[in-house]
Amino acid sequence: MLLTAILLTTKLALITTLILLMIGIPLAWRLSVMKSRFRPVIEAVVGLPLVLPPTVLGFYLLVMFSPDNALGNYWQEMTGSTLAFSFSGLVLASVIYSLPFVVQPLQRAFEQMDHGLLEAAAMLGATPFDRFMNVVIPNSLRALLLAGCMGFAHTVGEFGVVLMIGGNIPGETQVLSIALFDAVETQQFNEAHTIAGGLLLFSMVLLVALYSIGQRK
Amino acid sequence: MKINIQLPRDSFDLTVDTSLSLDGIWAIMGPSGCGKTSLLRCIAGLEKKAKGKIVFNSQTWLDTELRIFVAPEHRRIGYIFQEARLFPHLTVSGNLQFAVKRAGRNTPQASSYSWDDIIDQCGIAHLMDRNIDKLSGGEKQRVAIARALLSSPELLLMDEPLASLDWQSKAELLPCLKNIHRHFNIPVVMVSHSHEEIARLADFVAVMEKGAILRKGSVSYIVSDYFDSQAALAPLSPLNATVMGHDREYLLTELDIEGIRFLANQSEKNIGEKVRLVISAQEISLVLDDVQQTSVQNKIGLFISGIKAADDYHQLIDLSLGQQKLTALITRKSAESLNLKTGQKVFAHFKASGLEVI
Numbered sequence: 001m002l003l004t005a006i007l008l009t010t011k012l013a014l015i016t017t018l019i020l021l022m023i024g025i026p027l028a029w030r031l032s033v034m035k036s037r038f039r040p041v042i043e044a045v046v047g048l049p050l051v052l053p054p055t056v057l058g059f060y061l062l063v064m065f066s067p068d069n070a071l072g073n074y075w076q077e078m079t080g081s082t083l084a085f086s087f088s089g090l091v092l093a094s095v096i097y098s099l100p101f102v103v104q105p106l107q108r109a110f111e112q113m114d115h116g117l118l119e120a121a122a123m124l125g126a127t128p129f130d131r132f133m134n135v136v137i138p139n140s141l142r143a144l145l146l147a148g149c150m151g152f153a154h155t156v157g158e159f160g161v162v163l164m165i166g167g168n169i170p171g172e173t174q175v176l177s178i179a180l181f182d183a184v185e186t187q188q189f190n191e192a193h194t195i196a197g198g199l200l201l202f203s204m205v206l207l208v209a210l211y212s213i214g215q216r217k
Numbered sequence: 218m219k220i221n222i223q224l225p226r227d228s229f230d231l232t233v234d235t236s237l238s239l240d241g242i243w244a245i246m247g248p249s250g251c252g253k254t255s256l257l258r259c260i261a262g263l264e265k266k267a268k269g270k271i272v273f274n275s276q277t278w279l280d281t282e283l284r285i286f287v288a289p290e291h292r293r294i295g296y297i298f299q300e301a302r303l304f305p306h307l308t309v310s311g312n313l314q315f316a317v318k319r320a321g322r323n324t325p326q327a328s329s330y331s332w333d334d335i336i337d338q339c340g341i342a343h344l345m346d347r348n349i350d351k352l353s354g355g356e357k358q359r360v361a362i363a364r365a366l367l368s369s370p371e372l373l374l375m376d377e378p379l380a381s382l383d384w385q386s387k388a389e390l391l392p393c394l395k396n397i398h399r400h401f402n403i404p405v406v407m408v409s410h411s412h413e414e415i416a417r418l419a420d421f422v423a424v425m426e427k428g429a430i431l432r433k434g435s436v437s438y439i440v441s442d443y444f445d446s447q448a449a450l451a452p453l454s455p456l457n458a459t460v461m462g463h464d465r466e467y468l469l470t471e472l473d474i475e476g477i478r479f480l481a482n483q484s485e486k487n488i489g490e491k492v493r494l495v496i497s498a499q500e501i502s503l504v505l506d507d508v509q510q511t512s513v514q515n516k517i518g519l520f521i522s523g524i525k526a527a528d529d530y531h532q533l534i535d536l537s538l539g540q541q542k543l544t545a546l547i548t549r550k551s552a553e554s555l556n557l558k559t560g561q562k563v564f565a566h567f568k569a570s571g572l573e574v575i
Contacts, residue, residue, distance in 0.1 A: 117302055117305075123295065123368070124365075130319070138307075
């Protein structure tokens with residue numbers, strides 16, 4: 001049961017991180033070059049999960065996932081199952097919940113990017129997409145690694161949202177943080193110690209690694 | 218190239234309506250903040266707010282009325298920035314490959330110049346595997362020039378390419394720039410505020426002030442005139458010459474300017490090659506008689522075309538040399554005691570070592 005939770009958590013965090021990078025990289029770039037007055041609004045929406053109680057986010061997601069609403073209805077027609085209490089729902093929620101942890105470090109790195117290099121690339125014949133892929137990305141590898149790790153770690157650590165929309169289904173939605181809660185509830189303290197200690201160790205190792213990357217400038 | 222553009226700026230608007238011939242090196246000169254760099258950036262397409270019209274050869278790069286704006290990456294321009302702007306994530310060779318891969322972007326044929334030729338002209342063969350942060354300022358600029366050439370441009374724009382370098386790197390890179398223009402026969406527009414650079418490199422000069430071009434023309438006239446008004450006491454005379462021969466015994470090179478023979482210290486140039494000569498006005502003394510017995514190698518009879526005060530105690534004497542001009546600086550005392558007048562014939566004396574061959 002513990003192994004199932006570990007595998008599920010890892011799978012969730014990996015898929016979420018992958019999707020986050022695919023959304024986060026272009027979003028962070030757009031934000032970094034955006035001059036529109038809507039920029040603070042978009043930044044606020046992206047940053048909401050930083051300040052909002054996870055249960056609030058979970059509640060609204062639960063409402064959206066309901067087959068009475070457009071998203072839930074569409075999903076049910078497409079797949080035949082509900083989004084709530086499913087792994088897919090968990091992925092969607094995690095993407096929203098961890099978005100700022102990926103977008104913000106990327107946006108900061110892109111804002112510090114030397115735009116003189118992009119002008120130089122343009123004069124050498126590179127189109128905007130070419131410039132982004134071959135100048136911006138290779139010069140932001142450290143930030144990409146940081147953003148990926150933050151997204152991964154934060155997804156592993158989420159609890160409130162999962163509790164609201166995922167429940168506690170082993171192999172489907174029972175991630176490590178839920179399994180820990182469950183173990184304590186059922187007074188299985190040995191298992192609780194294993195999970196809690198494991199998560200603590202994992203977080204510590206990851207953070208030490210991240211700060212070492214940050215230092216090596 | 219026809220340019221008719223307006224670009225709003227904080228202090229004043231850039232308003233340029235001019236045409237630049239594409240058969241030499243143009244220098245845009247003027248005080249800092251006069252809009253030189255902005256003009257260059259407009260030509261390159263890097264100033265998106267520029268309005269008006271730019272036509273290069275038969276290609277329209279900008280026509281606001283017709284809503285034409287050719288993106289910088291499609292203009293086939295090599296741009297040398299003041300800071301080399303090399304890509305830090307690539308080696309020297311990686312930077313050059315970046316340009317080569319994108320060189321054939323608009324035309325089916327690949328780079329018009331060969332890789333080896335460009336590497337050779339820029340003198341960077343030994344740097345290929347280096348990282349960018351291991352290069353000196355001069356080396357970086359050489360790589361930037363090679364990179365620009367490898368993108369097979371039809372026009373080279375240079376924004377004070379020597380400004381950030383120490384004097385030794387400058388002295389090495391300056392002849393290199395001149396050679397590149399000669400060797401690849403590519404039109405160049407450069408921005409500079411240095412009298413020395415312009416006299417050595419430029420064929421034509423456009424003088425800018427407060428966002429507009431005040432004057433333009435051949436370097437032999439514009440450079441000294443403009444800097445006189447800035448009270449520069451040592452204007453350089455830029456002269457176009459042809460190498461006629463080498464005197465191996467005395468290590469001298471014989472040159473021809475408008476049919477007149479000059480001697481300079483021996484240079485590496487080939488016979489028949491077109492070169493730029495530069496001589497400082499301070500190097501030239503004026504003699505009324507045709508004195509033959511003197512140690513000075515160059516004794517040339519010329520007519521005075523103009524006399525101007527450099528400051529209260531010095532005068533600049535312009536001597537016409539066919540279509541070109543030689544300027545001498547003498548004291549006001551000498552000018553008065555020799556009773557010099559416009560149209561008078563005098564003999565200009567200067568040492569072979571006073572002529573710099575580029």
